[in-house]
Amino acid sequence: MNTQCDEDDYIPQPCDQNVVVDNGFYNTAESDPYEVSTIIIDGNCLTVEISASGCDGNSWSLVLVDSGEVAESSPEQRYLKLVLTNEELCLAVVSQTRSFNLLPIQVEGSNEIILNIEGVSDAITYAY
DSSP: OOOOOOTTOOOOOOOSEEOEEOHHHHHHOOOOOOEEEEEEEETTEEEEEEEEESSSSTTOEEEEEEEEEEEOSSSEEEEEEEEEEOOOOOOSEEEEEEEEEOGGGOOTTOSEEEEEETTOSSOEEEEO
16 A cells, blocks of 8 residues: 655645635725735635734734725725734734635636735736
8 A cells, every 4th residue: 555645746735724805804904914924826825914013912912804896897906905904012023924714705607706805016817
């Protein structure tokens, strides 16, 4: 019996949390300051590394919120924002990586959408 893995065997890792689709939350949410270090899409997960002031980041809450609106372009576009809640009062700069499941924002009948994330200068293409 062969127990070796083939290099082609890709096992996707689960995302940390789902994107929240909520227009009211999107329009009213205020975030504590943060900086995006990296942002990538791997499969259906958007992985983001942020940095902000804090002690260790263990009490942070980070949510990716979608406006619920789809811009009818080719490909379609969605509008999102990261909302950080950070009540840590330390002066250190802390980094964290989180991932978000993008399945809730897929557009039926499409296989690609453009993600416009507030505070991120370049739009991101999500192909599925």
